Amino acid sequence: MRYTIRYIIFTMNISDVLHYKGVERVLSYRIMYYLRGFKILAKGYWTSEKKWQGIGILSVVIVLNLLSVFLTVLINDWYKEFWDVLQSYQFDQFWYLVGKFSLIALIYISIGVYSVYLQQMLQIKWREWMTDRYLVQWLKNRAYYRLKLAGNDMDNPDQRISEDINQFVSLTLSLSIGMLRQLISLVAFVVILWNLSGILTVPIGSYEFTIYGYMVWVSLIYSIAGTYLTHKVGKLLINLNFEQQKYEADFRFSMMRVRENAESIAFYRGEKPEFMGFGQRFKSVIKNFRDIMTRTKILNAFTVGYGQLAIIIPIFMAAPRWFAMEVQVGWIMQLLNAFGKVQEAMSYLVDSYANIAQWCSVIRRLEGFDRHIGEAVALKSEVDFICADDVKLDDVDVYLPNGDTLVKSCSLDMQDKHSLLIMGQSGVGKSTMLRTLAGIWPYAKGKITLPNENKFLFLPQKPYLPLGSLRRAIYYPLVEDKTQDDKLKEILIMCQLGKLVNKLDEVDDWSRILSLGEQQRLAFARVLLYKPQYVFLDEATSATDEALEQYLYSMLIKELPKLKIISIGHRASLMENHEYKLTLYNEGKWSLEKL
Numbered sequence: 001m002r003y004t005i006r007y008i009i010f011t012m013n014i015s016d017v018l019h020y021k022g023v024e025r026v027l028s029y030r031i032m033y034y035l036r037g038f039k040i041l042a043k044g045y046w047t048s049e050k051k052w053q054g055i056g057i058l059s060v061v062i063v064l065n066l067l068s069v070f071l072t073v074l075i076n077d078w079y080k081e082f083w084d085v086l087q088s089y090q091f092d093q094f095w096y097l098v099g100k101f102s103l104i105a106l107i108y109i110s111i112g113v114y115s116v117y118l119q120q121m122l123q124i125k126w127r128e129w130m131t132d133r134y135l136v137q138w139l140k141n142r143a144y145y146r147l148k149l150a151g152n153d154m155d156n157p158d159q160r161i162s163e164d165i166n167q168f169v170s171l172t173l174s175l176s177i178g179m180l181r182q183l184i185s186l187v188a189f190v191v192i193l194w195n196l197s198g199i200l201t202v203p204i205g206s207y208e209f210t211i212y213g214y215m216v217w218v219s220l221i222y223s224i225a226g227t228y229l230t231h232k233v234g235k236l237l238i239n240l241n242f243e244q245q246k247y248e249a250d251f252r253f254s255m256m257r258v259r260e261n262a263e264s265i266a267f268y269r270g271e272k273p274e275f276m277g278f279g280q281r282f283k284s285v286i287k288n289f290r291d292i293m294t295r296t297k298i299l300n301a302f303t304v305g306y307g308q309l310a311i312i313i314p315i316f317m318a319a320p321r322w323f324a325m326e327v328q329v330g331w332i333m334q335l336l337n338a339f340g341k342v343q344e345a346m347s348y349l350v351d352s353y354a355n356i357a358q359w360c361s362v363i364r365r366l367e368g369f370d371r372h373i374g375e376a377v378a379l380k381s382e383v384d385f386i387c388a389d390d391v392k393l394d395d396v397d398v399y400l401p402n403g404d405t406l407v408k409s410c411s412l413d414m415q416d417k418h419s420l421l422i423m424g425q426s427g428v429g430k431s432t433m434l435r436t437l438a439g440i441w442p443y444a445k446g447k448i449t450l451p452n453e454n455k456f457l458f459l460p461q462k463p464y465l466p467l468g469s470l471r472r473a474i475y476y477p478l479v480e481d482k483t484q485d486d487k488l489k490e491i492l493i494m495c496q497l498g499k500l501v502n503k504l505d506e507v508d509d510w511s512r513i514l515s516l517g518e519q520q521r522l523a524f525a526r527v528l529l530y531k532p533q534y535v536f537l538d539e540a541t542s543a544t545d546e547a548l549e550q551y552l553y554s555m556l557i558k559e560l561p562k563l564k565i566i567s568i569g570h571r572a573s574l575m576e577n578h579e580y581k582l583t584l585y586n587e588g589k590w591s592l593e594k595l
């Protein structure tokens with residue numbers, strides 16, 4: 001049973017849970033799940049080396065909030081004094097009380113301003129710490145790549161890091177501080193209401209009932225009833241808002257795909273199907289929004305009515321003592337204010353309903369992200385990596401995630417070889433073999449010897465060009481060096497990229513501007529800058545013609561005579577530039593021959 005409930009919890013989304021009637025146990029598991037998730041997420045910062053800074057700022061924010069509640073109590077007292085003075089026409093006290101109010105208001109405003117300012121300061125410090133930690137986690141052990149292999153990439157790490165962390169921090173602070181403030185305010189104003197109530201005697205038949213603090217009971221019953229009914233009317237709205245976010249995101253994502261694949265779509269003249277796709281997604285946005293409008297209308301009718309009733313109820317409560325001439329106007333004003341404050345505090349949870357739901361979903365996403373990263377990093381290959389001068393494979397098996405073999409018992413020693421060409425049919429496993437050598441493919445076993453990691457460079461078929469200046473794109477993954485431009489220009493000319501020599505400082509999306517052939521030549525420029533001991537080329541000249549390919553290989557051999565080359569390619573002409581050929585066949589077979 002326990003297992004079944006757990007299963008339900010992890011497979012249901014929050015809206016299912018909120019809809020699921022009569023499953024308190026599921027709900028309590030769900031609450032525990034969120035609290036546990038919250039604890040894991042919050043623990044990092046609040047136990048880190050920065051915790052004292054955070055605790056310091058948080059303490060000041062809490063003290064400021066307590067002070068601010070104290071001032072609202074003073075203002076409540078002021079109401080009584082002020083209205084009593086007005087009722088008894090004591091003009092001499094009028095300006096004194098106006099001055100008193102102005103002073104309290106001034107302090108109240110200053111406290112409010114600094115409380116928000118410090119809360120935001122804590123928010124940015126906490127967010128900074130968490131973002132830093134998540135970025136490290138995402139990049140460390142190549143988790144960003146392994147997430148794809150583990151099939152867990154649906155978690156949009158970019159959104160987790162940029163949006164969810166921010167929301168988690170800001171919602172945690174605003175909800176917890178708000179809750180604390182409202183709780184204290186509730187206690188303070190319940191005490192005030194109790195004192196204002198006095199004792200009410202209700203004669204029923206020949207009996208007389210004495211009710212102590214009757215206004216407190218009325219106000220609590222009214223607030224609890226209001227909270228319950230608002231929850232009843234409004235809970236559907238939360239789910240609808242969730243759905244709205246999802247539909248909006250889908251609509252946005254469909255447009256983003258067009259932006260990213262603009263050229264292919266333009267070649268296919270795919271405007272019509274794209275427009276239809278946008279239309280379908282936008283229809284869902286509109287349909288859901290109409291449901292939100294209807295629900296909001298009902299909710300507003302209820303809350304506005306409830307708000308109006310809240311004006312009249314305390315007046316009814318006050319009526320018996322007023323008509324018995326026991327109290328003055330000041331007392332009524334104080335009562336109205338106190339009643340409003342109790343109301344405000346009691347309805348805090350309902351007012352924050354949407355935020356609490358949002359906070360829960362953020363916790364769920366961040367906790368999921370943490371878990372997926374953990375799973376991805378745990379994907380360890382059984383390859384025994386050894387560091388030495390030359391590449392050597394001993395009895396290496398490479399397979400697919402489903403266990404199908406790509407390469408079986410491959411052994412190879414590059415010590416006495418300068419270059420190796422890996423060939424084979426498309427899909428046979430050539431690129432995966434290189435991934436295994438690079439240590440990024442976990443589904444492999446055997447022993448692989450490699451030089452130190454800064455002594456080799458991998459060139460994929462489509463080079464990655466980071467955002468920023470052209471110089472930065474060429475130097476990647478090295479840090480750009482502005483003092484070596486003469487050498488860099490010489491290298492660009494050597495790679496037949498002379499037209500770029502005057503654009504080194506230009507910032508643009510270079511992967512969009514340069515043709516694939518140009519990008520591949522730019523990758524050769526990287527090799528000349530990096531001067532590795534080994535270079536691995538995965539169809540890195542596929543977009544050049546044969547003559548240019550010959551030229552690029554001879555240039556590498558001439559400029560870096562000690563460089564050892566391991567290439568993957570389909571063209572027979574590549575054999576001229578290599579000393580050995582490793583051919584991969586289906587079912588894991590392979591052969592090595594001298595060319």
Ligand SMILES: Nc1ncnc2c1ncn2[C@@H]1O[C@H](COP(=O)(O)OP(=O)(O)OP(=O)(O)O)[C@@H](O)[C@H]1O
Binds near residue numbers: 149401428432433
């Ligand atoms: N992440 C993955 N999950 C499952 N299968 C994968 C994954 N990556 C690659 N494969 C499969 O592994 C096989 C080998 O792929 P690989 O890219 O190594 O082939 P290749 O020989 O380099 O092909 P080509 O010459 O077309 O580039 C293919 O069938 C491919 O579908």
